[in-house]
Amino acid sequence: xxxxxxxxxxxxxxxxxxxxxxxxxxxxxxxxxxxxxxxxxxxxxxxxxxxxxxxxxxxxxxxxxxxxxxxxxxxxxxxxxxxxxxxxxxxxxxxxxxxxxxxxxxxxxxxxxxxxxxxxxxxxxxxxxxxxxxxxxxxxxxxxxxxxxxxxxxxxxxxxxxxxxxxxxxxxxxxxxxxxxxxxxxxxxxxxxxxxxxxxxxxxxxxxxxxxxxxxxxxxxxxxxxxxxxxxxxxxxxxxxxxxxxxxxxxxxxxxxxxxxxxxxxxxxxxxxxxxxxxxxxxxxxxxxxxxxxxxxxxxxxxxxxxxxxxxxxxxxxxxxxxxxxxxxxxxxxxxxxxxxxxxxxxxxxxxxxxxxxxxxxxxxxxxxxxxxxxxxxxxxxxxxxxxxxxxxxxxxxxxxxxxxxxxxxxxxxxxxxxxxxxxxxxxxxxxxxxxxxxxxxxxxxxxxxxxxxxxxxxxxxxxxxxxxxxxxxxxxxxxxxxxxxxxxxxxxxxxxxxxxxxxxxx
Amino acid sequence: xxxxxxxxxxxxxxxxxxxxxxxxxxxxxxxxxxxxxxxxxxxxxxxxxxxxxxxxxxxxxxxxxxxxxxxxxxxxxxxxxxxxxxxxxxxxxxxxxxxxxxxxxxxxxxxxxxxxxxxxxxxxxxxxxxxxxxxxxxxxxxxxxxxxxxxxxxxxxxxxxxxxxxxxxxxxxxxxx
Numbered sequence: 001x002x003x004x005x006x007x008x009x010x011x012x013x014x015x016x017x018x019x020x021x022x023x024x025x026x027x028x029x030x031x032x033x034x035x036x037x038x039x040x041x042x043x044x045x046x047x048x049x050x051x052x053x054x055x056x057x058x059x060x061x062x063x064x065x066x067x068x069x070x071x072x073x074x075x076x077x078x079x080x081x082x083x084x085x086x087x088x089x090x091x092x093x094x095x096x097x098x099x100x101x102x103x104x105x106x107x108x109x110x111x112x113x114x115x116x117x118x119x120x121x122x123x124x125x126x127x128x129x130x131x132x133x134x135x136x137x138x139x140x141x142x143x144x145x146x147x148x149x150x151x152x153x154x155x156x157x158x159x160x161x162x163x164x165x166x167x168x169x170x171x172x173x174x175x176x177x178x179x180x181x182x183x184x185x186x187x188x189x190x191x192x193x194x195x196x197x198x199x200x201x202x203x204x205x206x207x208x209x210x211x212x213x214x215x216x217x218x219x220x221x222x223x224x225x226x227x228x229x230x231x232x233x234x235x236x237x238x239x240x241x242x243x244x245x246x247x248x249x250x251x252x253x254x255x256x257x258x259x260x261x262x263x264x265x266x267x268x269x270x271x272x273x274x275x276x277x278x279x280x281x282x283x284x285x286x287x288x289x290x291x292x293x294x295x296x297x298x299x300x301x302x303x304x305x306x307x308x309x310x311x312x313x314x315x316x317x318x319x320x321x322x323x324x325x326x327x328x329x330x331x332x333x334x335x336x337x338x339x340x341x342x343x344x345x346x347x348x349x350x351x352x353x354x355x356x357x358x359x360x361x362x363x364x365x366x367x368x369x370x371x372x373x374x375x376x377x378x379x380x381x382x383x384x385x386x387x388x389x390x391x392x393x394x395x396x397x398x399x400x401x402x403x404x405x406x407x408x409x410x411x412x413x414x415x416x417x418x419x420x421x422x423x424x425x426x427x428x429x430x431x432x433x434x435x436x437x438x439x440x441x442x443x444x445x446x447x448x449x450x451x452x453x454x455x456x457x458x459x460x461x462x463x464x465x466x467x468x469x470x471x472x473x474x475x476x477x478x479x480x481x482x483x484x485x486x487x488x489x490x491x492x493x494x495x496x497x498x499x500x501x502x503x504x505x506x507x
Numbered sequence: 508x509x510x511x512x513x514x515x516x517x518x519x520x521x522x523x524x525x526x527x528x529x530x531x532x533x534x535x536x537x538x539x540x541x542x543x544x545x546x547x548x549x550x551x552x553x554x555x556x557x558x559x560x561x562x563x564x565x566x567x568x569x570x571x572x573x574x575x576x577x578x579x580x581x582x583x584x585x586x587x588x589x590x591x592x593x594x595x596x597x598x599x600x601x602x603x604x605x606x607x608x609x610x611x612x613x614x615x616x617x618x619x620x621x622x623x624x625x626x627x628x629x630x631x632x633x634x635x636x637x638x639x640x641x642x643x644x645x646x647x648x649x650x651x652x653x654x655x656x657x658x659x660x661x662x663x664x665x666x667x668x669x670x671x672x673x674x675x676x677x678x679x680x681x682x683x684x
Contacts, residue, residue: 174588185577389650430604459573
């Protein structure tokens with residue numbers, strides 16, 4: 001019961017007034033930025049990363065947890081009120097959430113979403129509390145070959161499940177890996193791809209890349225896009241859901257929690273798949289499925305619960321294996337690295353106070369989210385009324401000045417602008433930035449693991465397949481890589497026949 | 508935001524040519540997807556990056572598997588990038604992903620120019636004046652706000668940024684006042 005003691009000790013830390021205050025501020029700012037149209041959780045966290053600098057690690061993590069949950073909920077608010085999902089995982093919320101808003105029940109939708117998010121998040125944290133140490137102890141025997149295989153598989157899965165074109169996602173991932181090699185080689189000290197630049201000699205920092213690709217890239221993109229009609233949101237009243245609303249959605253919340261937790265553990269678009277699966281499940285279970293899309297409260301409750309549960313349980317691969325499962329987790333990974341915390345199997349063992357600090361701050365972040373979101377909905381609606389033309393430069397300036405404050409370096413700000421331009425272009429040309437950032441974050445780990453493995457094997461690459469765990473992981477890698485090719489080859493043949501065999505899921 | 512609501516497809520459409528009508532229909536008012544030319548251009552750019560990577564990696568020295576040189580890993584990644592870029596050139600030859608440039612596409616370009624201006628001026632005269640100018644340009648010319656709103660909001664924004672980053676947080680961002 002060592003763990004239980006550690007859990008309790010972790011709570012003591014988290015519940016210190018200063019830490020609570022930082023968590024509160026994190027939730028608040030996370031929601032404030034997350035509610036800006038077009039900025040999803042990844043962009044929000046990227047923009048706010050500099051805030052956590054210069055604070056001591058535990059407090060910074062607690063604040064990050066607050067920002068994380070606030071950013072997630074901010075995306076929900078824009079889905080319901082403006083039909084603008086902040087990220088793929090709240091896309092299905094738009095269907096019924098916005099329908100409810102049009103019926104004047106936006107408050108109900110937001111209230112149920114907040115409660116569902118809270119329940120789903122809490123269930124997932126409880127699951128994480130018990131499951132994470134088990135996974136971590138299993139992964140303790142992992143050596144460089146296992147890590148290399150795991151990182152490769154993670155990058156492939158994230159690229160494969162990405163919502164855009166698959167090959168383009170893989171191209172983006174390869175670019176991320178290449179970018180990660182810029183700077184001094186850790187083994188030989190040789191400078192690679194620095195082209196004589198002193199600023200590049202230490203490599204490219206993760207934060208400016210993320211801030212540029214996710215943050216500034218979105219802002220630039222929105223400059224062009226906001227000419228499309230975005231209606232100012234109407235009045236939001238009655239945020240407190242009625243008893244019957246609660247009764248109607250309680251089943252959806254329960255199912256969403258479980259579904260979300262399990263799907264979230266899988267790498268890739270865990271939260272996205274979870275929200276869509278939850279929506280489909282609710283629609284299938286409903287007595288009158290035709291209500292869906294016209295303002296069914298379960299259509300908000302299910303997906304919103306599931307995506308929050310999944311977002312939380314995707315911390316499991318991050319904290320126990322050190323492998324981020326999606327773009328948002330890649331950002332959290334980078335944020336933890338900056339705080340001097342290397343997520344991985346040894347974290348529970350060697351730094352239990354940090355590990356449980358992270359986990360417990362999630363409990364608190366989640367509770368604060370529930371407390372803050374319902375009363376503050378009115379404030380956020382008012383923010384959404386402010387025209388994008390006025391908000392855009394302010395967000396851009398916050399990003400730029402924030403980027404400067406990380407290292408007091410103008411070069412970092414320049415990097416943000418360059419990657420902002422890259423992010424904009426990637427969006428226009430259909431490349432997902434997520435796989436690039438993820439591959440960039442994992443790049444040095446992957447290279448180091450591969451090279452250490454090769455040294456271990458005396459230069460014989462077959463060593464990877466003779467170790468059982470790395471062999472299984474690599475076999476999975478091959479299956480994931482080859483399966484779509486097989487499928488498309490099989491599809492091409494009957495494609496000449498008039499009957500398309502594509503299964504349309506009922507969303 | 509641009510992600511249209513579509514089901515969790517276990518096998519994302521490898522050939523966008525199969526059902527070209529799905530995306531635009533699901534999203535009512537977005538610009539049309541980018542065409543074959545955009546795909547060709549993007550593919551050639553990533554291909555060039557990959558080839559460049561190969562050249563530089565070879566110059567760095569590849570070494571042997573037992574004694575990997577500093578160029579080996581970048582070489583592997585660059586070759587992967589070349590192969591994937593070539594695959595993308597073929598797979599995406601009909602276009603269909605991303606978005607076409609619109610008549611509003613000059614706006615991000617202007618935005619980018621003002622951001623670069625900010626980066627250039629920041630170390631010289633601090634953040635206040637460049638931020639004010641950037642904000643004015645974005646609100647008045649990119650956002651179509653009135654002069655009055657633009658001036659008032661820009662001044663307010665810069666004062667707020669000053670209060671947060673200089674007065675409250677005490678960061679080292681270069682400032683004039």
